[in-house]
Amino acid sequence: MDSESQKPSGNVPEWSVSDLSGALKRTLEDAFGFVRVRGEISGYRGPVGSGHVYFSLKDTNAKIDAVIWKGVFGRLKTRPQEGLEVIATGKITTFAGKSSYQIIIDSLEPAGIGALMALLEERRNRLAAEGLFAVERKRPIPYLPRVIGVVTSPTGAVIRDILHRLEDRFPRHVLVWPVRVQGETSAAEVANAIAGFNGLPEGGRIPRPDVIIVARGGGSLEDLMGFNEEAVVRAAAASLIPLVSAVGHETDVTLIDHASDLRAPTPTGAAEKVVPVRAELMAFVADLSRRQGGAMRRLSDRRRSDLRALARALPGPEAVLSGPRQRLDLAATRLAPALARNARVHEQQLGLVAQRLARQSPVARLAGFAARLDGLSKRLRAGRDALLRAQRERVGRAFERIADLDQRAARALSRDLVQRGERLLGLEDRLQRAFAQNLARRRERLRSSASLLASLGPDAVLARGYALVRDEAGALVRGVGQVRPGQALSVQVSDGRFGVMAAGDGSTPARPARPLRRESPKGGQGDLF
Template identity: 60%
Template structure:
């Protein structure tokens, strides 16, 4: 077999070649600006990094935005958006490919921004954020006005000056950046912060919000087209006025806000009325009210005089009723005399009838009848008592004979029962004495056992029984600590004591066992 000639070229590993290519590419292309269309973008990865491609008509390159850079991007990646990306070219050895690590990104011209703005407008309009039905009515005269704007620009001075001229109100300014990378987040946070203020809190809650900025280009006003600002304005419970730019400048916030003002000064004019005009109107209304009241009073006074002239005289009104009263009085006297005569005749007739039925005659008749009934009742009572007395005498004799026989029978039965009771008494005495002897033996045995196991015998040998403040037996020194009160029981008495010094760590005490009957514990 013929050997192939060897080459003098240096052998490299795959890793060495990848490293050399990486150094060559990074040295040659440190930082570059690429213009291209974003493709294959699916949102941030779970790690927070974003991966996509930049392409033009003939080529494409992989792109990556690290997590820390992604949160600072002024323009976020969107599928199909043409951008200008600034970053460095590097290689990815795992795939033998190169990619751009993006550090900054901006739309490629106003056309791209307009396309993005139109797409966002359609999206939010489909969600109903621009509907007139959801917009709130502005308060006629707000007590507190919250302003979201830059604290150093001319906008805040114009608004405050216009409010002071028209109707001075309490103003709260939330300072924000109105341009730059963090502008949108600050404006959204300001709107949410004003809405989060409690009603009646230390800081008064605004009744009206004004989001204001001076004029500028589309790029300068882009913060007020960001979704986080628009959604914060849409969810605001406080009515909001958008005053962004001049009359020709338009942002999506103008469509979401409850009212659009052409300029920041115009926002102040729409927020409050003119105080001088209100005072003039009130004074004019007061004058009209007074004049109307005087005219009404004059008209009512004239009407009263006309009605007084139309009314008849009081004497004419009372003449006929007085005549009727006189005639009625005459008829009443004649009728009263006739009534008294008729009543007198009726009383005389009643007197004659009453004389025929006088009470004395009726009483005599009733008394005679009562006497007759009394005599008959006494005779019947005497006969009834005689019959009852004879019957009771017969029954008494029969009862005496029966009672004597019953007594004799009960005497015999009582004698038998007396003998049985005597027998039972003799047996009960014997049984009680035997039971008493057994109980005495058990008591003596218990006394001996108590003397053997009771703690009193132990105390007599020189020991002491320790109890805690609750009367429980202390079985371990670990249950005591410095300052605890104890009671020491000796054979001849007890003394109180206090623990001094350190004790070992306490353990959870076991549940106390109930004392036996009599309150006496055991040392065992």
């Protein structure tokens, strides 16, 4: 029974897991090569380390996994957000690692105007919370700019309307930065144009605008989405040059309108807001000139009448000089008594000074100085005598101390000499004993060396029966090879020397030679040679 159950049933083919997954993948991709799916974004995970984006699309009854590859994500106009209802366009495929299917998204767009408005509202609130729309950040538009920068499409009717309106009101130098005002790259180009105008240097080859106009004609909400992008809003808020937004018609409101310094209802209205009417300005200046001329004439007439009135109020020369003349006469009558009184006062002061000078006469001062000098002389003599007496006493005491010190020094010297003599006698005895001991040691060493020399000397060796053999030159013969037949040799024994003749073949005894003169050893030591 078990063996039959293990046999394959019928002709059903066997699939490997990989083959089955591949077949399912091809089936789904062939059947759903291009789909548009509407749903709400759930479980959104921003770009991971690889740059890809993963999330799910769901409705009330089902959910499907979604993937946006890194290259596609960078081109999307609408960025996915958690809870945003969108319409995704892509293809259905499977992921074998999880046995699931998913949609690979190629494009993404909000599902209807309501979703798009919700996205814009959320973005507006977030940027407003950062302070990008604050009123205190807005700068005033210059009254009469020298150069006007326009960011718009160079081929549309908008730039022609702006140039025509500027020509009618007040011709100015216009710089146009061409951009796309619709499409995927529109936001990036507009943001780069705003930053480019702000990056122009002052006094450069290309003049820097005094005001920037960002303009576009009317259109649907989707057409104007490029001006609602965060990059454009941040570029408008960061612009150091005053910026006027003129996007769409008066009823169209974009986020750049909130970040700009001034919003114009239309591009033509923007041209009207940045420059005044030249004719009106000239008429206004002429009117101001006429008013200034009339005011100057009226002021001159009023100043002239005031001068005449002041001249009538001035007094005559006699009236002006009468008062000073009377004061001079009064002063002349009072001068003589005043001089007399002044002379008397000075005379009294002179008398007082004369009395003081008499008290301070040189004779009186010399007498006082003489008395002081006499007193000082007496004090000097008394001090000199006292000083001499003190010096004599000090010298006497010094002599007594010197005599006492001499006696002490003599006693100390005599004691020192006695002590040194005693030490010298002790050292002499120690020196004699040390010399005798050293001499005995050296004699003992000499006897030991003499006995050792006698025992090791050549005379002792010869006394034991040995002899030294020498050739005619006196060199020692150390072997038979050094002797030739008939050679005369000298033989030294313990008590003298004698000569011999070497035999011819070694068997004939040597003939005794003439005895040599006996030599006695020198200095008690045998001759080694």
